[in-house]
Structure formats: C-alpha cells, structure tokens
Amino acid sequence: MDPHLAAEALIDAGRRLGARGLISAGEGNLSIRLDADRVLITPSGRRKDELAGDDLVVLWLGHPDRDATSRSGRPASSDLAIHLAVHAARPELGAIVHAHLPASMALTLAGEVPDPAALPETALLVPRLPYVPYGAMGSDDLAERVAAALTAPPDPPADAVLLERHGAIAVGADAETAVDRLELVEVLCRTWRDALLIRAARGRDGIVTSTGPGLPEEGR
Numbered sequence: 001m002d003p004h005l006a007a008e009a010l011i012d013a014g015r016r017l018g019a020r021g022l023i024s025a026g027e028g029n030l031s032i033r034l035d036a037d038r039v040l041i042t043p044s045g046r047r048k049d050e051l052a053g054d055d056l057v058v059l060w061l062g063h064p065d066r067d068a069t070s071r072s073g074r075p076a077s078s079d080l081a082i083h084l085a086v087h088a089a090r091p092e093l094g095a096i097v098h099a100h101l102p103a104s105m106a107l108t109l110a111g112e113v114p115d116p117a118a119l120p121e122t123a124l125l126v127p128r129l130p131y132v133p134y135g136a137m138g139s140d141d142l143a144e145r146v147a148a149a150l151t152a153p154p155d156p157p158a159d160a161v162l163l164e165r166h167g168a169i170a171v172g173a174d175a176e177t178a179v180d181r182l183e184l185v186e187v188l189c190r191t192w193r194d195a196l197l198i199r200a201a202r203g204r205d206g207i208v209t210s211t212g213p214g215l216p217e218e219g220r
C-alpha cells in the first residue's frame with residue numbers, strides 16, 4: 001500500500017476510535033501492512049485520535065529494528081510485539097487495531113466472556129471471538145498467544161480476540177474493516193453487560209437491595 005495512503009488511513013482510524021469513545025489518553029495502537037516486508041505503526045506516548053503523519057513508525061518484519069522511531073522522534077507502540085507476530089502469522093491482513101475497550105475490560109475483570117453468536121451483527125461479522133488470558137503488555141508471550149488465537153483452525157480464522165482486562169484486537173483487509181470489528185466487539189460487550197445488569201436488577205441473581213437481601217420470587 002502507498003505509504004501516504006496508509007498514513008491517512010491510520011490517522012483516520014485513530015480519530016474514529018476516539019470519536020467512538022474507545023480510546024483514552026495514549027491508549028490503543030494501529031498498524032497497516034505496507035508491503036511484504038514493512039508495517040506502518042502508531043507511536044507510543046501519543047493520543048491516537050490526534051496523530052500526524054510524522055508520528056508514524058515504519059517497521060521491518062523479520063528483522064524489526066525495535067528502536068525504530070518516527071520522524072517526530074517517537075518510539076513505536078509498546079504493543080509492537082503483537083503487531084509483528086500477527087502480521088507474520090497472517091500475511092494476507094491489511095491492518096491490525098487494538099484498543100482498551102471499556103465494557104470488554106469490565107466484563108473480563110468480572111470473569112465474563114461474551115458469545116458473539118448472541119447478536120446478529122457479531123454472529124455475522126465477528127463470528128469467532130477467542131479469549132486470551134492475561135499477559136504482560138508488550139510481552140512476547142502475549143504476542144504469541146494472540147497470533148495463535150488468530151490462526152487457530154477451523155478456517156476461516158478468527159478476526160478478533162478478547163484480551164483479559166486489556167480490551168480487544170481486531171484485524172481486517174484494511175483499517176476501516178478492523179475498526180468496524182472492534183466497534184462491534186464493544187457493542188457485544190456493552191449489550192452483554194447491560195443484560196447481566198438488567199437480569200440482576202430483576203432479582204434473579206439474589207441482588208441485595210438497600211432494604212434487605214434478595215427480592216422475593218413472587219410479586220414481581
């Protein structure tokens with residue numbers, strides 16, 4: 001992909017994540033495959049909804065220079081190990097997007113893993129959403145487990161993974177498609193969370209109210 005078009009697509013995708021409330025402060029990271037050997041990736045320590053072309057970092061696959069910096073002098077994303085591992089494992093991909101989706105972090109913190117088959121849109125567009133247990137941010141261990149989850153059979157492989165207490169990662173032929181999938185993962189997580197809250201509010205899970213324990217089964 002032409003580097004200028006790739007930079008525009010990354011900057012637009014970052015703005016979209018911000019506009020949807022899916023990233024805060026310096027959270028999140030995005031990458032686009034430029035060609036067989038190179039990836040364009042967002043920097044660390046910068047808001048991803050306020051990026052400029054000079055902030056983006058070019059990385060070489062296979063023999064990545066992990067000290068590579070942008071023209072503005074910023075280092076590559078602290079999650080670059082994930083991007084390198086997934087681009088190496090799925091060479092057909094155009095883009096990888098990661099964000100600390102708020103509802104997904106709440107659910108996984110509570111030990112809940114939503115099923116994408118529950119909603120028609122996720123059933124169609126994110127039919128598989130593997131769950132990856134917690135790993136240190138930026139570690140090779142986490143990167144390897146994410147790449148494995150995104151390549152595991154059956155075909156076609158999953159295009160998104162849910163990370164324990166660390167949001168989600170989505171991939172696609174281009175940045176727009178990857179951001180779409182990330183948005184849908186957050187919609188699924190919000191819906192799942194709200195359904196749990198409504199069910200609890202009805203008293204089915206023995207909710208404790210301010211006037212005493214558990215609503216009675218009858219009279220509701």
Ligand SMILES: [Zn+2]
Pocket residue numbers: 028079098099100137166167
């Ligand atoms: Zn992260």
